Amino acid sequence: MDARTDRQRLVQLLRARHACIALVTAEEDHALNAVVGAALDAHNTFGGSFFGDARLIRVDIRPPAQMWHPAGEVIEITADAATAITRLAADLPAGRRPGLRGPETAELLAGEPARRATLAAAHPADGLNPWTVIAAIDDAVSDRAHIVTGVGHFWYFVAPYLSARPGRTFHFGYGFGLIGQGLPLGIGGAVAGTATPGANRQTVAIEGDGSFLMNPQELQSAVRFGVDLLVIVLNNAAYGSEFHKLGIAGLDPAAGAFDRPADLVAIARALGADARRVGTMDELHAGLAAFAASGGVRVLDVGIARSVMSEAYQRMHLPPADETRLVQGASR
Ligand SMILES: Cc1ncc(C[n+]2csc(CCOP(=O)(O)OP(=O)(O)O)c2C)c(N)n1
Ligand SMILES: [Mg+2]
Numbered sequence: 001m002d003a004r005t006d007r008q009r010l011v012q013l014l015r016a017r018h019a020c021i022a023l024v025t026a027e028e029d030h031a032l033n034a035v036v037g038a039a040l041d042a043h044n045t046f047g048g049s050f051f052g053d054a055r056l057i058r059v060d061i062r063p064p065a066q067m068w069h070p071a072g073e074v075i076e077i078t079a080d081a082a083t084a085i086t087r088l089a090a091d092l093p094a095g096r097r098p099g100l101r102g103p104e105t106a107e108l109l110a111g112e113p114a115r116r117a118t119l120a121a122a123h124p125a126d127g128l129n130p131w132t133v134i135a136a137i138d139d140a141v142s143d144r145a146h147i148v149t150g151v152g153h154f155w156y157f158v159a160p161y162l163s164a165r166p167g168r169t170f171h172f173g174y175g176f177g178l179i180g181q182g183l184p185l186g187i188g189g190a191v192a193g194t195a196t197p198g199a200n201r202q203t204v205a206i207e208g209d210g211s212f213l214m215n216p217q218e219l220q221s222a223v224r225f226g227v228d229l230l231v232i233v234l235n236n237a238a239y240g241s242e243f244h245k246l247g248i249a250g251l252d253p254a255a256g257a258f259d260r261p262a263d264l265v266a267i268a269r270a271l272g273a274d275a276r277r278v279g280t281m282d283e284l285h286a287g288l289a290a291f292a293a294s295g296g297v298r299v300l301d302v303g304i305a306r307s308v309m310s311e312a313y314q315r316m317h318l319p320p321a322d323e324t325r326l327v328q329g330a331s332r
Contacts, residue, residue, distance in 0.1 A: 124305035150182020152208035153240035156310030180214025190227035223272035
């Protein structure tokens with residue numbers, strides 16, 4: 001595996017922050033790369049191809065028989081991630097510097113603020129910049145929130161860019177690869193949060209508009225249970241995943257777009273939730289502040305640009321030469 005690609009992939013997986021821990025060894029340079037927080041499955045490892053020819057040591061709290069297995073040998077260790085990483089750190093030879101090392105990794109990390117600023121600087125013509133929107137959400141959401149996400153193209157703007165603060169917990173409903181699960185999962189988390197005395201933790205569910213429309217009726221249950229739930233819909237008036245993939249395949253992307261988008265605010269209100277639509281950054285900040293101060297079930301419908309392709313899609317689907325153009329928000 002190319003070392004730079006290897007590191008970029010590891011950084012990408014590190015950003016994904018799942019629930020368990022995996023260790024990848026790259027034999028050619030005798031490196032041991034530890035990935036903390038990755039519940040490995042066929043979706044998030046590209047069918048197992050993510051690791052290339054590196055050897056995999058998986059540390060997971062679940063017994064191996066209960067988990068998905070990539071092809072090839074896997075050394076399985078059944079343990080809690082925190083316990084395992086503490087033991088592992090204790091066994092490292094003395095005198096080694098903790099933290100990420102290597103000039104390429106240091107370069108990647110040093111360039112991260114500028115890279116993010118470049119992403120956030122784009123002003124797409126067809127809606128808010130998704131990277132700017134998620135940065136505002138990350139700033140506004142409580143440090144003690146339980147954050148649940150669904151699956152869709154929007155996921156690649158959300159998962160890598162939410163900060164893992166000490167009091168925050170995350171539930172990425174990615175395992176089944178099914179859209180429509182973010183809202184029900186969020187409601188479950190909110191019901192659990194409400195039922196825990198003294199927990200005082202807000203649940204925030206982040207969904208796409210297409211996914212939201214799979215199960216919006218569940219809002220009625222959330223209202224009935226009286227839960228504290230903020231639902232943020234990243235609304236690009238499309239099955240964005242399909243929109244981009246159709247374009248990449250040379251087909252008409254319009255087949256993935258909603259020419260008559262549903263009125264999500266009206267739907268949410270009809271089901272008993274408080275709801276508002278935001279189309280500018282000022283409205284987004286105001287909406288986040290207002291909903292942070294109120295309780296109950298709230299739906300914030302955020303109009304984001306459909307044209308902006310996530311970095312993950314660029315990496316997966318485009319030749320490298322196309323990347324800059326699409327980071328700047330041009331459509332394809
Ligand atoms: C049940 C189900 N149906 C269809 C798909 C295929 N699919 C994956 S992402 C996606 C689009 C989701 O749209 P949205 O929630 O608006 O997110 P976006 O991609 O626009 O960010 C679809 C249809 C799926 N994964 N699961
Ligand atoms: Mg969408």
